[in-house]
Amino acid sequence: MPNEDQRQWQALGIAPLSSGGATGMRMAASDSVEPLTFVEKRAVPVEVAAPEAPKAATISNNPLRIRGRVGDGLYWSLRAAGASPQVAAQYLAALATQIDVGAVAPSAGFDMVLGPGANLLYAGLSRAGEHDLQLVKWSANGRTDWIDAADAGQPQQASAGTVWPVSGGHITSYFGYRYHPILHFTRLHAGVDIGASWGSPIVAAADGQIVAAGWAGGYGRQVRIAHPGGIVTSYSHMSEIVAQPGTVVHAGQLIGYVGSSGLSTGPHVHYEVLRGGTPVNPLSIRFASVQVADTGVVNAVKARLKALLSVGLKRA
Structure with a gap:
């Protein structure tokens, strides 16, 4: 029968169980072991109530304005500024009634105003050395047009009912x-x-x-x-x-x-x-346009533009 020291050495040996290797044995104390004079009582875990689930955010119906620079790409600049894919698509479609959106310079500045339900109400584009766009969504006689109000003192041109083929796409x-x-x-x-x-x-x-x-x-x-x-x-x-x-x-x-x-x-x-x-x-592409020459309509569009451009400005 092996003595206790032999059993301890056998437990430390690297060998399969079939060759006499041992496992699960308690190790004997060596000369390096120092007895403890005091052992701190282990704290009993206290059950903590789960944090209250955050309340759903309230969606505001107030108009929201998003502005920024085009930079490396108009679409991705819109997205980086906080516009959703659907809003970015609405903005591009609005500009496309007037210009080639693929040719917008990196130095240009975009501006948009959203109403309830992320509905685009205004699409603006400032361009150095070129005509700025100030497109106001205008509904009349059962149809919706984009009117460029940047030159509202002159007869305006509005797209003839151009819409995006899929809402929210x-x-x-x-x-x-x-x-x-x-x-x-x-x-x-x-x-x-x-x-x-x-x-x-x-x-x-x-x-x-x-x-x-x-x-x-x-x-x-x-x-x-x-x-x-x-x-x-x-x-x-x-x-x-x-x-x-x-x-x-x-x-x-x-x-x-x-x-x-x-x-x-x-x-x-x-x-x-x-x-x-x-x-x-x-x-x-720009479809056939209709002319807005009515003075009352032009003045109403200018008033709408003024109200939209006041969104996000600090009030005195």
């Missing part, structure tokens, strides 16, 4: 050459992809006539609308079409629902604009 792919995610080669992306949830309503971007509504190969279920000036808009990858060929539609009228038909990786709208049969950047 955000751009997931821009116009230009890109690597196709399904076909796996680089080719022109002839429109913009607007991401939205499945079944979201798709509306006409402007007044026009339906020239096609049905299956269009890789575009899936597609609606095409002809507008004055040789312009055609196209809305693809729908889950359902409600428009009928030959019918006349107005800006904001329902034509179908968001889906992922055809060559598509998820629910979205592929929105194209063609001028004379050639694809152009949808964010740079």
Whole structure:
């Protein structure tokens, strides 16, 4: 029988149990061990009540103003300033009624005012050496226009009911050459992809006539609308079409629902604009405009602009 010292050394040895290795033994005290004269009593854990869940933030209905510099890119500067993807899309669509948003200089300054429900009421853009934009959303006679009030003393031009095809949608792919995610080669992306949830309503971007509504190969279920000036808009990858060929539609009228038909990786709208049969950047197109010459309307727009630009200013 091994003595106690032998058993301790055996416990310290590195060997499998089948070869005599031991485990779980209490180690004998060595000469280095010093007895304790006092041991502090261990504190008994006290159960602490879970912190109260934070209350949901209250959404204010007061107007909100967001301003900043364009810098390296207008869209991402808007997002960095606090604009949501939906608000940024509204702002770009408003500017696109007047200018090519892809050509905005880094030194330009953006300005916007949001109303209840993050609804864009004002879209401003200051540009060195160029005409500043002060676009005021104006509703009259059942339609909504963007009126440039920067030169409100002169007859104004307002877009003829141009609207974004999907309310709250955000751009997931821009116009230009890109690597196709399904076909796996680089080719022109002839429109913009607007991401939205499945079944979201798709509306006409402007007044026009339906020239096609049905299956269009890789575009899936597609609606095409002809507008004055040789312009055609196209809305693809729908889950359902409600428009009928030959019918006349107005800006904001329902034509179908968001889906992922055809060559598509998820629910979205592929929105194209063609001028004379050639694809152009949808964010740079301006539809036919209507003139605002009524003095009362001009004065009302100027008053609205003054009120909007007072949002966020300190009051004496």
